[in-house]
Amino acid sequence: MATRTNASTPFDGYRRTGAGGHDELLVRVGPGAPAGEYLRRYWQPVHIAGELGPRPKRIRIMGEDLVLFRDGSGRVGLVHRNCPHRRASLEFGVCEERGIRCCYHGWLFDVDGAVLETPGQPDGVEERVRAATRLGAYPVKEYKGLIFAYLGPPERRPEFPVYDTLELPGHVMTPYKAPFRCNWLQVVDAILDPLHTAFLHSRMSREQFSRGFGEIGEMKFYERPMGFLGAATRRVGDNVWVRVNELVLPNYTQAGAAFAADGARRRYFGRTAFARWVVPVDDRETVCLAWAIFGERGDPESYNTPEGPELIEQGEVFDRTYDERQRFPADAEATEGMGPITEHDRENLVPSDKGVRMYRRRLRELVGALRDGAEPEHVSSIWPNPVPTYGGDTVLRLPASGGDDRALLRGAGMAVMERQFAAEALKGEARDARVVAALKDLEADGLPA
Ligand code: FES
Numbered sequence: 001m002a003t004r005t006n007a008s009t010p011f012d013g014y015r016r017t018g019a020g021g022h023d024e025l026l027v028r029v030g031p032g033a034p035a036g037e038y039l040r041r042y043w044q045p046v047h048i049a050g051e052l053g054p055r056p057k058r059i060r061i062m063g064e065d066l067v068l069f070r071d072g073s074g075r076v077g078l079v080h081r082n083c084p085h086r087r088a089s090l091e092f093g094v095c096e097e098r099g100i101r102c103c104y105h106g107w108l109f110d111v112d113g114a115v116l117e118t119p120g121q122p123d124g125v126e127e128r129v130r131a132a133t134r135l136g137a138y139p140v141k142e143y144k145g146l147i148f149a150y151l152g153p154p155e156r157r158p159e160f161p162v163y164d165t166l167e168l169p170g171h172v173m174t175p176y177k178a179p180f181r182c183n184w185l186q187v188v189d190a191i192l193d194p195l196h197t198a199f200l201h202s203r204m205s206r207e208q209f210s211r212g213f214g215e216i217g218e219m220k221f222y223e224r225p226m227g228f229l230g231a232a233t234r235r236v237g238d239n240v241w242v243r244v245n246e247l248v249l250p251n252y253t254q255a256g257a258a259f260a261a262d263g264a265r266r267r268y269f270g271r272t273a274f275a276r277w278v279v280p281v282d283d284r285e286t287v288c289l290a291w292a293i294f295g296e297r298g299d300p301e302s303y304n305t306p307e308g309p310e311l312i313e314q315g316e317v318f319d320r321t322y323d324e325r326q327r328f329p330a331d332a333e334a335t336e337g338m339g340p341i342t343e344h345d346r347e348n349l350v351p352s353d354k355g356v357r358m359y360r361r362r363l364r365e366l367v368g369a370l371r372d373g374a375e376p377e378h379v380s381s382i383w384p385n386p387v388p389t390y391g392g393d394t395v396l397r398l399p400a401s402g403g404d405d406r407a408l409l410r411g412a413g414m415a416v417m418e419r420q421f422a423a424e425a426l427k428g429e430a431r432d433a434r435v436v437a438a439l440k441d442l443e444a445d446g447l448p449a
Pocket residue numbers: 083084085086087088102103104105106107
């Protein structure tokens with residue numbers, strides 16, 4: 001049998017065969033699995049509201065087979081797939097004025113799982129059934145065209161968080177979804193890996209967004225009370241472009257604009273153009289449910305086309321031939337190519353993976369703590385809605401001074417972030433105004449020597 005090795009010997013493929021191991025604590029998302037329990041402590045989007053028609057829809061979220069439906073009075077229900085009578089699937093049920101009726105023997109269920117009718121039974125049976133059983137159901141909330149659900153313990157349901165970027169006046173939000181045939185962790189990892197943008201999205205194939213993305217920036221990572229920021233500071237001509245990728249625990253991500261920010265035009269505290277949750281379907285599949293955000297501080301409205309959100313999401317449309325995928329790989333190719341669950345013990349992390357390392361470490365702590373009985377925090381226990389966030393772009397005119405330009409970039413990146421942090425206690429337009437004014441002052445004054 002081949003002996004596994006980390007040593008570097010030429011032509012030693014024989015010693016590197018066999019299956020590698022996964023980060024088991026983090027990759028298993030089903031009911032009862034530690035990471036599955038942790039993710040279930042948070043509201044998660046499960047569907048695009050406009051794609052739910054008059055018939056029930058079978059969906060799978062965190063390893064659970066569920067049925068989503070809208071009843072005749074407009075209420076949305078998310079229930080276990082199988083009827084508590086004799087297990088027929090409610091995807092073949094009928095949406096009624098109040099609730100959903102099973103196709104097999106006509107039992108009617110309310111959105112909260114209550115048994116409303118059990119037709120064809122002798123007197124008294126219906127009351128007995130109603131008292132003794134329910135259909136498994138989850139609370140849902142529709143918000144700006146996405147349907148969210150809370151799949152955790154009822155007594156732990158948190159307040160529904162609203163992030164500041166989702167309430168920008170005058171902006172258009174288009175819901176979209178991006179499927180990935182792989183584990184959620186390898187999809188979410190990319191947000192704290194700003195370096196991949198310069199390679200995957202630029203140098204390795206074609207400029208999927210703009211030329212500026214191909215610049216390798218100075219990267220700095222920040223650990224925040226409820227997440228992480230990865231700031232990449234690039235030089236684009238006389239401009240300095242600070243792009244902030246953001247992860248709010250456990251799985252909400254924001255980056256800057258895909259097309260509005262290219263480093264060539266000035267921008268002061270531009271905000272995210274794609275706000276997304278990386279939602280596990282099960283251990284081997286993931287769906288990002290998200291909005292593309294169009295307007296002055298997101299991406300240009302000219303991208304609000306059927307394929308626009310796909311281009312914003314990963315610089316390519318999703319449904320492509322194998323040949324196209326080989327020639328112009330994007331996030332799906334990079335992450336799915338690892339296999340359905342990547343072999344974490346065969347990775348070789350380097351300094352640019354610092355954000356990934358920080359995130360996984362914190363996740364392991366939180367998942368482990370919950371397993372031991374310590375409930376995780378929520379943004380709502382720190383900030384009232386709207387929650388202040390950072391994902392976005394700032395582009396300032398700060399020409400190179402002839403000195404160490406990498407040092408100037410690092411200093412500019414930190415100065416931009418400090419001005420954003422300093423306004424965190426403010427809300428909405430007051431915060432924006434304070435940050436924008438501070439950034440303009442920084443640009444006018446230049447960096448302190
Ligand atoms: S299996 Fe659903 S009503 Fe009988």
